Amino acid sequence: MHALCAYIRCIYVALAIVLCHGFFDCVIADQVSAVIPILRWRKNMKILFYCHFPDLLLASRSSRLRSVYRAPLDWIEEQTTGMADQIVVNSEFTGTVFANTFTKLHARKIRPAVLYPAVNIREYDNIPNIPLKARSASTDRLSGIRDCVGGIEGLSSGTQIFLSINRFERKKKLELAIDAFALLVKRHVSPSRSPSRSPLGSRSTSPSPRSAHGGGGGPRNSLGRSSSTPPVNSSGSSSSSSSSGGDGGGGGSVSGGGGGHPAGGTLHSSMSLNSSNLVHPGDGGLGSISRSLANEVSIDRMKLVLAGGYDPRLKENREYLEELRTRAEGLGISERVLFVPSFTAEQKAALLAACIGVIYTPENEHFGIVPLEAMAARRPVIACNSGGPRESIHQASTGFLCDPTPPSFAACMDLLMGSLDRAAIMGASARRHVETSFSRRAFGDQLQAILMQIVGEGGDMTL
Structure with a gap:
């Protein structure tokens, strides 16, 4: 009944506007189009409708009764949406979905x-x-908000962290972040650690991945390549030099043993750092930074x-959080994966400050506000190469767009972890990008231009 109640509330507001208030040049209706016929009672008042996503695609039809309940609401949505003077959507991706969903409106051009x-x-x-x-990363970066980070158990x-910000819902595919991080850990944890204890536990006194590799070829980084490894090239792949010893080898790919998977399978742990896992990377001006410049x-x-x-009253939230905890335990990384449901604004700022990159795992997201928040905080984003992130993230400049697979995400996480220089430059580029294209000023300028087209130059539409 949520949709019906939302319709009733919005219709009440629309009636109040028409009956109790003066004339407006334009009224902006957001998401609920059922109010548009009522607003039409006022002649010469223009209507702008903001469609974030067709509501009929978000509604559940898990039973015949629900399908019957939704049928008139779906019909109303399409009919009333087409009555607006102008419709706007939040991304090109949503615009495509709009056309494929409201076929009658599309036929009307x-x-x-x-x-x-x-x-x-x-x-x-x-x-x-x-x-x-x-x-400086271990001490200075959290100055002023260290207490807030310390208030989060396990930090x-x-x-330093990779951070995922999303609701605890299955459609957000948070397990992708866990699986990718598991691959990263398996590759970097030194095989010389004692087999009698978990390699993911407390800090070991055995050699670090940097010093554990034998053989020649000069000093080696955590991928087992020599410090003379060439930079990431314009296709986003890591050009590797031949080297002896160690397990890095050539070709820029790494692999390790599979971890236990909660679903009963085995997590494929091959992680390639070449263009097969990255989609249209481009070097974004970062090609001169090699992993050997690391600051790893x-x-x-x-x-x-x-x-x-996270809402403990919702069954899906409770079940999914437990599933994610079980998955981390099954992969042997439970001590390295922290869950912070329903964080405060102060904790969010502290987590962004502590992270070297934000992981955004939903596929075909309508737009996605989290990547913008991350980039505003000067943090590069790793996201699926689909939906809204394709329009907000510049590949290899402000973040990475990946196939929705653990190896692809892990490869990009490894690039950021391997060089704080790279992460910092990408973060600065991300901030400039958001200031130019996704700030409130940019939004206001775009909205005012649209409104002026609706009401004509004679209207006073100053925002």
Whole structure:
């Protein structure tokens, strides 16, 4: 009954506007199109409708009764949406879905404009840049918000993280972040650690991955390649030099043993750092930065944090959170994966400051506000190469667009972990990108231009 109740509330507001208030040049209706016929009672008042996503595609039809309940609402949605003077959507992706869903409107040549959402970039001004010196990363970067990080169980001011921000819902595919992080850990944890104890436990005194590789070829980084490894090239692949000893070898690919999978299978742990896992990367001006310039982050200091909206009253939220915990345990990384449901604004800022990259796992997301928030905080984003992120993330410049597979995500996580320089430069580029295209000023300018087209130059539409 949520949709019906929302219709009733919005219709009440529309009636109040028509009957109790003066004339408006234009009224903006958001998401619920059922109000448009009522607003039409006022002659010469223009209507702009903002469609975030067709509601009929979001509704459940798990039973015949629900299908019967939704049928009139779906019909109303399409009929009333077409009555607006102008329709805008939040992304080109949503525009395509709109055309495929409302086929009658598309046949009438109704084409929505795109009005991208915005973030308040000033909210992220106090989050420090990713430091270019690894030494400063453990102490200086959380200055002023260290207490907030310390208040999250399992984190300290010296911890560096990959951060996922999303609601605890199955459609967000948070297990992808866990599986990718498991591949990253398996590759970087030194095989010389004692087999009698978990390699994911407390910091070991055995050699680090950097020093554990034998053979020649000079000093070796955590991928087992020599420090003379060439930079990431313009196709996003890592050009590897031949080297003897170690397990890095040539070709820029790494692999390890499979971990236990909660579903009873085995997590495929091959992780390739070549263009087969990255989609249209481009070097975004980063080609001059090689992994040997690293400022690498030790895997011992890295954790994955899954934070986001959580309502204990919702069965799916409770079940999915438990499924994710079980998955991390089954992969042997439960001590490295932290869950922060329903975090505060202060905790969110602290987590963004502690992270070297934000992991965004939903596929075919309508737009996705989290990548904008991450980029406003000067953090690169790793996301699926589908939906809204294709329009907000510049490949290999402000983040990475990947296939929705653990090896693809893990490869990009490894690039950021291997060089804080790379992460910092991408983060700075991300901030500039958001300021230019997704700030409130940019949103206001786009909205005003659309409104002026609706009401004509004679209207006063100053925002």
